[in-house]
Amino acid sequence: MRIMVLTVSDRAYKGLYRDLSGPAIERILHEQISGVIIERRIVPDERELILSAFEDEQSTDCIITTGGTGLSPRDVTPEITMEYCDRLVPGIAETLRFQSYNEMPNAMLSRGVAGIKGRTLIINLPGSTSAIETCMNILVPVLTHAMKMIAGEGHSSDHS
Numbered sequence: 310m311r312i313m314v315l316t317v318s319d320r321a322y323k324g325l326y327r328d329l330s331g332p333a334i335e336r337i338l339h340e341q342i343s344g345v346i347i348e349r350r351i352v353p354d355e356r357e358l359i360l361s362a363f364e365d366e367q368s369t370d371c372i373i374t375t376g377g378t379g380l381s382p383r384d385v386t387p388e389i390t391m392e393y394c395d396r397l398v399p400g401i402a403e404t405l406r407f408q409s410y411n412e413m414p415n416a417m418l419s420r421g422v423a424g425i426k427g428r429t430l431i432i433n434l435p436g437s438t439s440a441i442e443t444c445m446n447i448l449v450p451v452l453t454h455a456m457k458m459i460a461g462e463g464h465s466s467d468h469s
Contacts, residue, residue, distance in 0.1 A: 310342060310344070310345050310346070310370050310371065310452075310453070310456055311345075311346045311347075311348075311368070311369045311370045311371075312338060312345055312346070312347050312348075312369065312370060312371045312372070312373060313347070313348045313349070313350065313362075313366045313369045313371070313372045313373070314331045314334045314335055314338075314347060314348070314349045314350075314373050314374075314375065315331075315349075315350050315351075315352065315359075315362050315363075315372055315373070315374045315375070316328045316330060316331040316349070316350070316351040316352070316374075316375050316376055316436075317351075317352055317353070317354055317359060317374055317375070317376040317377035317386050317436075318351065318353070318354070318376045318377070318436060319353045319354050319383065321351050321376075322351050322352060322353040323353070328351055329438050330375040330376065330434070330435075330436050330437065330438055330440075330441045331349050331351065331375055332349075333438050333441045333442065333445075334373055334375060334434070334441055334445060335347050335349060337441070337442070337445040337446075337449065338445075338449070341445075341449045342449065342452065342453065348366075348369070350362055354376075354377050354383040354384065354385060354386075356385055356389055359374075359377075359385070359386060359389045360389055360392075360393060363389075363390075363393050363426070363431065366429065367426075367427060367429065369429055370428070370429065370430065370456050370459075371429065371430045371431070371432070371452065371455075371456065372429060372430070372431045372432070373431075373432050373434060374386050374390070374421075374431070374432070374433045374434065375434045375435070375436050375441060376435070376436035377433075377436070378419045378420050378421040378433050378434070378435050378436070379418060379419065379420070379435070379436075380418055380420070384420070386421070386433050387420045387421055387422045387433055390422050390423075390424055390431050390433055391422055391424065393424075393426055393431070394424025394425055394426050394431060395424070395425060395426055395427070396424060396425045397422060397423065397424045397425075398423040398424055398425060398430070398455075399422070399423070401423035401432055401448070402421050402422050402423050402432075402433070404447060405419075405421065405434070405444045405447055405448065406419055406421075408443070408447050409440060409443045409444060409447075412439075412443055413439065413440060413443070416435075416440065419435045419440070420433075421433030421434060421435065425459060428459050428460060429459075430455055430456065430459060432448065
């Protein structure tokens with residue numbers, strides 16, 4: 310499975326802030342999914358650069374973004390993801406927000422979305438490391454199944 314971790318942050322892009330959420334996602338993926346290949350990139354909260362990063366990764370199975378999902382005027386990651394994707398997968402974002410809320414009430418302020426472009430699943434996560442830990446523990450168990458479904462492999466025999 311090929312995954313790109315895309316950090317969307319003006320400050321991290323400019324080197325004013327050390328990206329912590331991207332490495333946290335990468336660590337969790339390596340710990341929980343064997344054989345995963347991960348590429349990491351950092352872009353600022355700029356529409357064209359986020360779109361360009363998405364377009365550069367068309368052969369990637371999954372793009373996990375971190376950052377740019379809040380209420381700030383420059384937080385545009387969800388809008389760009391919705392614009393770019395062919396189909397949305399609302400259950401992913403809904404579940405991440407719902408489950409995260411129990412640990413962090415501010416989770417309800419995350420505007421992250423999930424969708425599919427071609428055979429690539431794109432998932433927006435918040436930028437905080439505590440949110441990353443919670444969301445990735447929810448997400449990782451279904452990621453392999455989602456990739457199989459997108460590839461047209463159908464349901465596994467243990468699901469109805």
